[in-house]
Amino acid sequence: MDTFLWVIVPYLCLATFVIGHFWRYRYDKFGWTTRSSQLYEDRLLRLGSPLFHFGMLGVVGGHIIGLLVPQSWTDAVGISHEAYHVVAVTGGLLAGVMAVVGMVILIYRRRTVGPVFSATTVMDKVMYAFLAAVIVLGMWNTIAGSIMTIGGEYNYREGVSVWYRSFLAFNPDASLMADAPLGFQLHAMVAFGIFALWPFTRLVHVFSAPLGYLTRPYIVYRSREDQLGSHSPRRGWERTRV
Amino acid sequence: MRVMAQMAMVMNLDKCIGCHTCSVTCKQAWTNRTGTEYVWFNNVETRPGQGYPRRYEDQEEWKGGWELNSRGRLKLKAGGRLKKLATIFSNPKLPSINDYYEPWTYDYATLTDAPAQQHTPVARPKSLLTGKNMKIEWSSNWDDDLGGSKATEKYDPMLKKIADKVKFEFEQTFMFYLPRICEHCLNPSCAASCPSGAIYKRAEDGIVLVDQDRCRGWRMCVSGCPYKKVYFNHRTGKAEKCTFCFPRIEVGLPTVCAETCVGRLRYIGLVLYDADRVLEAASVPDDHDLYEAQRSILLDPDDPEVVRAAEAAGIPRDWIDAAQRSPIHALINKYKVALPLHPEYRTMPMVWYIPPLSPVIDVVRDTGEDAEDTGNLFAAIDALRIPVEYLAELFTAGDVAPVDRVLKQLAAMRSYMRDINMGRDPNPEIPAAVGMTEEAMYDMYRLLAIAKYDERYVIPPAHAEQAHSLEELGTECAVSEYGGGQQDLFGEGSGVPTPIAVENFQMLRDRQTSDTLASPNDKSSRVNLLNWDGKGAPPGLFPPRSEGEGQDDGA
Numbered sequence: 001m002d003t004f005l006w007v008i009v010p011y012l013c014l015a016t017f018v019i020g021h022f023w024r025y026r027y028d029k030f031g032w033t034t035r036s037s038q039l040y041e042d043r044l045l046r047l048g049s050p051l052f053h054f055g056m057l058g059v060v061g062g063h064i065i066g067l068l069v070p071q072s073w074t075d076a077v078g079i080s081h082e083a084y085h086v087v088a089v090t091g092g093l094l095a096g097v098m099a100v101v102g103m104v105i106l107i108y109r110r111r112t113v114g115p116v117f118s119a120t121t122v123m124d125k126v127m128y129a130f131l132a133a134v135i136v137l138g139m140w141n142t143i144a145g146s147i148m149t150i151g152g153e154y155n156y157r158e159g160v161s162v163w164y165r166s167f168l169a170f171n172p173d174a175s176l177m178a179d180a181p182l183g184f185q186l187h188a189m190v191a192f193g194i195f196a197l198w199p200f201t202r203l204v205h206v207f208s209a210p211l212g213y214l215t216r217p218y219i220v221y222r223s224r225e226d227q228l229g230s231h232s233p234r235r236g237w238e239r240t241r242v
Numbered sequence: 243m244r245v246m247a248q249m250a251m252v253m254n255l256d257k258c259i260g261c262h263t264c265s266v267t268c269k270q271a272w273t274n275r276t277g278t279e280y281v282w283f284n285n286v287e288t289r290p291g292q293g294y295p296r297r298y299e300d301q302e303e304w305k306g307g308w309e310l311n312s313r314g315r316l317k318l319k320a321g322g323r324l325k326k327l328a329t330i331f332s333n334p335k336l337p338s339i340n341d342y343y344e345p346w347t348y349d350y351a352t353l354t355d356a357p358a359q360q361h362t363p364v365a366r367p368k369s370l371l372t373g374k375n376m377k378i379e380w381s382s383n384w385d386d387d388l389g390g391s392k393a394t395e396k397y398d399p400m401l402k403k404i405a406d407k408v409k410f411e412f413e414q415t416f417m418f419y420l421p422r423i424c425e426h427c428l429n430p431s432c433a434a435s436c437p438s439g440a441i442y443k444r445a446e447d448g449i450v451l452v453d454q455d456r457c458r459g460w461r462m463c464v465s466g467c468p469y470k471k472v473y474f475n476h477r478t479g480k481a482e483k484c485t486f487c488f489p490r491i492e493v494g495l496p497t498v499c500a501e502t503c504v505g506r507l508r509y510i511g512l513v514l515y516d517a518d519r520v521l522e523a524a525s526v527p528d529d530h531d532l533y534e535a536q537r538s539i540l541l542d543p544d545d546p547e548v549v550r551a552a553e554a555a556g557i558p559r560d561w562i563d564a565a566q567r568s569p570i571h572a573l574i575n576k577y578k579v580a581l582p583l584h585p586e587y588r589t590m591p592m593v594w595y596i597p598p599l600s601p602v603i604d605v606v607r608d609t610g611e612d613a614e615d616t617g618n619l620f621a622a623i624d625a626l627r628i629p630v631e632y633l634a635e636l637f638t639a640g641d642v643a644p645v646d647r648v649l650k651q652l653a654a655m656r657s658y659m660r661d662i663n664m665g666r667d668p669n670p671e672i673p674a675a676v677g678m679t680e681e682a683m684y685d686m687y688r689l690l691a692i693a694k695y696d697e698r699y700v701i702p703p704a705h706a707e708q709a710h711s712l713e714e715l716g717t718e719c720a721v722s723e724y725g726g727g728q729q730d731l732f733g734e735g736s737g738v739p740t741p742i743a744v745e746n747f748q749m750l751r752d753r754q755t756s757d758t759l760a761s762p763n764d765k766s767s768r769v770n771l772l773n774w775d776g777k778g779a780p781p782g783l784f785p786p787r788s789e790g791e792g793q794d795d796g797a
Contacts, residue, residue, distance in 0.1 A: 029455035029456070030454055030455055030478070030480070031478075032455075032458065033457065033458050033459035033478070033479035033480055034458060034459040034460065034479060035459060035479035036459050036460075036461055036474070036479060037476070038332065038333060038336050038338075038461065039336070039338060039339050039474050039476050040338075040339055040371065040476070041338075042336070042338050045332055046332045046334075049331045049332045050331045050332050052331075053331040054331070114369075114371070114372035114374065115339075115369075115371035115372050118371065118372055118373060119476065119477075205458060205459075208438065208458040210327070210330075210437030210438050210439075210458070210460065211327075212439060213323055213326065213327065213436075213437040213438070213439070214323050214324070214327070216439055218433070218434035219429065219430060219433050219434055219443060220433055220436075220439050220441065220442040220443065221442060221443050221444075221445045222442040222443075222444060222445065223444070223445040223446065
């Protein structure tokens with residue numbers, strides 16, 4: 001059972017994530033967009049969207065540090081467990097509160113503003129449910145688990161993080177996850193659900209973060225020559241250059 | 243010198259009667275889809291008026307286009323790259339749907355479905371965004387013909403600058419029409435604002451297009467364009483804009499708006515310009531110099547030096563010929579009667595306008611004087627500062643002198659040609675008074691008044707050796723390529739776009755194989771979609787599946 005939950009399911013989700021994105025990019029570039037609803041409503045979005053997105057950037061950054069940096073590294077540079085804990089909880093709490101407040105505003109907006117609600121697809125609703133669940137569970141783990149230590153202290157850097165790195169190294173140790181508190185287990189499980197859904201939702205826009213804008217020239221020129229018509233030529237049928 | 247070719251348009255505002263045919267045909271051709279209900283690639287505004295979207299010209303509010311920073315360098319008015327990325331989660335300067343209008347339809351079914359009742363049933367307006375009943379309060383042409391201008395005049399950003407001089411008394415009023423499409427700028431701020439790099443300028447003909455596969459819906463182009471001619475398709479989540487009807491241009495046909503223009507006021511042709519000097523011209527410090535600066539980077543296609551450079555730059559010979567015959571070059575640089583729209587946005591727009599003389603003539607005629615007499619007209623242009631200053635706000639960043647000169651040229655042309663038409667001796671002093679020769683004046687008259695189709699539209703087709711690959715012909719595409727799209731998975735616009743040639747396939751085949759063009763054989767069994775209530779599939783709605791398959795839904 002542990003192997004199924006913490007080895008098979010995560011790898012299935014990862015495979016869906018990778019292959020799904022490849023497939024979506026190959027066949028649905030036209031559908032690859034933020035599908036912004038700012039045109040319909042501006043006031044709530046102006047508040048909620050930056051809160052949510054900047055909060056999420058903080059949350060993702062925190063997860064990268066927490067999951068990918070081994071405890072031995074921070075010990076090696078002399079950061080004590082307590083100091084790390086304080087910084088992580090403070091930062092996590094700040095980013096988490098921003099994300100939660102932003103999300104509440106955005107979900108309220110999506111439900112109450114007529115045109116925005118009409119433009120919401122079924123996939124959007126599923127995605128929102130998963131996203132809300134994973135954020136709430138994450139906040140629960142931070143507040144109830146790490147601050148109030150309900151159900152005993154748990155150092156995720158010796159449990160979940162190690163499992164996650166072993167998962168990424170294709171040498172997963174399911175027992176580490178099986179021993180983790182229920183809150184962490186649920187959080188991880190729902191998060192994998194999101195990763196599996198990711199390529200089929202509007203979340204794909206995360207991967208088009210336009211960082212190239214910082215370096216490219218302002219005006220883009222394109223010649224008809226490199227691609228004629230609306231399709232790239234099939235292999236072997238490219239135009240010859242004279 | 244790096245010579246590039248640009249497809250450009252000139253509109254003669256004196257001839258525009260404000261019939262909106264261009265807007266309607268353009269809409270039928272390009273934007274009659276869900277998500278683009280409020281999108282008008284071409285619209286006609288009554289000036290003075292707010293324009294569409296409302297007050298789009300107020301760049302202090304919308305921050306479109308470019309401006310000079312304190313060091314005299316050109317920068318986006320809405321802020322540079324870092325600011326764009328920092329505000330990407332909520333575009334600070336995006337017009338809301340209310341600045342355009344909430345699109346609607348009518349509940350037509352009620353008209354036929356309603357039970358017998360005392361009062362005539364009414365088709366109520368339904369919002370196309372929410373599907374609910376709505377109150378129609380604004381639209382793309384709410385202030386057409388100065389309608390309601392008593393209430394809305396104060397919102398015209400151009401009028402505000404000269405407001406103390408303008409009287410909206412009916413006996414003193416003036417108005418004219420301003421048809422607008424995308425300017426296909428030489429220095430497009432929409433393209434510069436696009437974080438994804440999806441908006442590009444075609445190197446061959448300068449047409450500015452949005453790559454629908456690369457657009458990610460960040461909406462910065464909508465804010466960046468000072469003319470507000472990039473629209474956000476709220477259904478597909480992608481930006482869309484006027485394409486200069488490139489599939490038509492590629493085969494040598496004029497744009498739909500030009501083709502259907504009743505007043506024949508549009509001219510289309512090539513200009514050659516020096517791409518190396520665009521930035522320099524867009525950065526001149528004084529707004530009043532921008533018109534001259536932009537004119538100066540357009541090259542003389544008859545200059546052998548330019549022709550050599552153009553050939554070296556790979557511009558085909560027939561394109562250079564077309565540039566030499568171009569009505570655009572003649573109107574902008576030979577007769578100098580065309581002016582750019584809002585050069586102060588520093589985007590180097592390439593749809594130019596011949597300012598209307600009509601408001602002046604109307605006033606002179608109303609005074610009982612001879613409205614076509616040079617002396618009277620010249621005096622009136624000088625005296626009637628209000629229309630001239632208003633036109634200057636639109637076309638020369640407020641510099642009255644060029645507008646004054648153009649209007650005098652147009653006035654002189656009327657007087658000069660009247661003598662000829664009345665059988666009197668032409669008066670050479672009239673052209674001389676505006677610095678033109680008699681021959682040039684006559685040529686200008688020909689171009690403005692009686693130019694035929696092939697003189698108004700000098701469009702070299704894209705190259706014959708490439709023609710099989712063009713969008714409109716599209717014979718190169720392997721049909722199997724079109725089966726691969728995942729239609730319907732992510733909304734109606736999903737999947738691989740269908741080339742025009744494929745959409746037309748059935749129709750073209752029918753036309754080629756039927757005996758007569760005007761009355762197809764199966765006409766009696768066809769369904770008139772205008773009368774169709776949208777329910778069920780009446781016989782003849784779809785063509786029969788195939789011969790002998792037995793799919794006889796007509797019986």
